[in-house]
Amino acid sequence: MNEKQPLTMKDIAAQLGVSVATVSRALKNSPNISKQRRELIQQYAREHDYYPNVIAEQLRHSRQKPSQIIGVILPQIVHYYFASILSGIEEKAKERGYRIMVAQSDEQYEREREICESFMKNKVCGIIVSQAKDTEQYDHFKKLVNNGIPLVFYDRICPALNASRVVVDDYQGTYKAVSYMIETGCKRVAFYGSNMNMEISKNRLNGYKDALYHHGLQPSDELIKQCDNRSDAEKLTPAMLHMKNRPDGFFAINDETAIGIMYTAKRLGFRVPEDVAVCGFTDSERAVSCDPMLTTVKQDGREVGSQATDVLIDTVEGKLPMDRAEKRMVRTRLVVRGTTR
Amino acid sequence: MNEKQPLTMKDIAAQLGVSVATVSRALKNSPNISKQRRELIQQYAREHDYYPNVIAEQLRHSRQKPSQIIGVILPQIVHYYFASILSGIEEKAKERGYRIMVAQSDEQYEREREICESFMKNKVCGIIVSQAKDTEQYDHFKKLVNNGIPLVFYDRICPALNASRVVVDDYQGTYKAVSYMIETGCKRVAFYGSNMNMEISKNRLNGYKDALYHHGLQPSDELIKQCDNRSDAEKLTPAMLHMKNRPDGFFAINDETAIGIMYTAKRLGFRVPEDVAVCGFTDSERAVSCDPMLTTVKQDGREVGSQATDVLIDTVEGKLPMDRAEKRMVRTRLVVRGTTR
């Protein structure tokens, strides 16, 4: 009973006493099928819930045109920014008639490799990916490109590869945020970043430093820390606030960290934002859930996902050349709330 | 140059001067191929990065066994609970050798229908789905079942269909939470729920009512409201708190709403939890980002996703019968934090 086989063109052809070729052409609205036959066949298909077998179509076309399935690799799904990006990818893909297969790398190189391989076997037409933190080898990516599968990076790009990428303007976003903090009275702003071999960390750090320079301040190593999550922030921040020359502002690489800083400061008796200002990055749901609400640099994940998908599909469809990397940048926007003056 | 075609068995066969059949058998470790040939072929394949064409395999097997691709439908991805579930699905699917295609319905029936159709065409082996709020027709689901494609619901199930489902114990979770509020001193607990034709709303409401009964309290209509997001909560709550006989506790159907209630109360000068206690449902990132941190009923999305995937794959592989609906319930746990006494 499980064995109900789906209706095929062959079935229709047999029922209607015509050839499979005729059925195919009729359903594709080919002009060289007589009007009556065409309509007869289409009606039959409609009434009997005929669905074309994409697998067969794809096999038939495999030499000439790629599939319409995009592979998406995320370091992790449960993460506001990544979920937003995925949502943007899904919407745009659907809009342009593509489907997505998704997999998470869990920040592990090995998984990333396996996923790439599996996507190759499944004949995706291209891959949208943010590198795992772990990844320091790129053969798996190169192999894809060698096999003619286009690649678009988002968020965590692969600087060693000249591939297409869509990122937010980390430098500008940070620059504007830190400038704002200084202009509203901060004299010593600290920077909490991630692993400094990630492009995204570097760019934000540069934005931070330049903002200081342009306001006549000098970056100081004791104010630049590697710290990108809440529990680390709660451990690290008390020491920072007890320095002789304590910071009066913190810029954090994400909202989670910023919230950790903020609550730690409050717990220690500092007023936010009067004594200590805090700014995050992302504008996740958290940013409006804390008290006071978080000032943060909004990065529009949906837009990043949407653009990455456009770039990929344009490449797949030949509207963009495979051999030239398309690099796009999505604007960030400073959202001022309660944790800055 | 884009035209680099992937290596096929035919290519290998030609290179090595054997037939395609031999290559196939050698790569599948068939015993009736001589050891030397087998190793020769496998080595060649390895060295030249041969990847089997899943599309072709699938077509070949289409009559006998289903594909290894699971279709997943989410009302929306950017939603902590749904993202957790998706993550759980992805992990379990990968573990069992399946891939997932994902699509969001945006809470619209029409989209849901289109997605089902597209999944059928793409020959997914089964579908994991949470209904759109919108959906009140079930033909698209029935059509799937009729075509032998198993269906597993999560979160928002379809009561009209006797299909497999994995949900959390909404009733028990709510019952325990409200009981806890009463036992720690609340005399009048309000309930903010969703659209009452959703199973999940009904079950939670029942849990709420029974908790009242068992503690000698009577539910009162003026304390039961339809309100499931923050902005509605901020509009509705002031009136509630200015009633002559105001509630001293609020149970909300999700964390977002609970946070809206909590901040509104604080803004109006009530102390939380002393004057007003609040409890949410989900235990999202928000719950630990607010101040005080939110007491809430934790629903483990990863586990729900994982179990739903197990049920689906077991059905696909024939370990569970198609005709009997498997119904599973995942335990919730009350997480007590700062918004209750």
Next chain:
DNA sequence: TATCTTAATGCAAACGTTTGCGCGTCATTT
């Protein structure tokens, strides 16, 4: 040496489509 096993391989059909080519039928043109 002739016959029988057994092992190793190839042939070809099938999965469900698409599509170039050719064939027959009919109406139009000379």
Next chain:
DNA sequence: AAATGACGCGCAAACGTTTGCATTAAGATA
């Protein structure tokens, strides 16, 4: 009345696999 052309349709190959069956060659037995 013969030639031309258009139209509508079917044949068959192809996409990359898998697999039942036939085939071959070698070794074992009589």
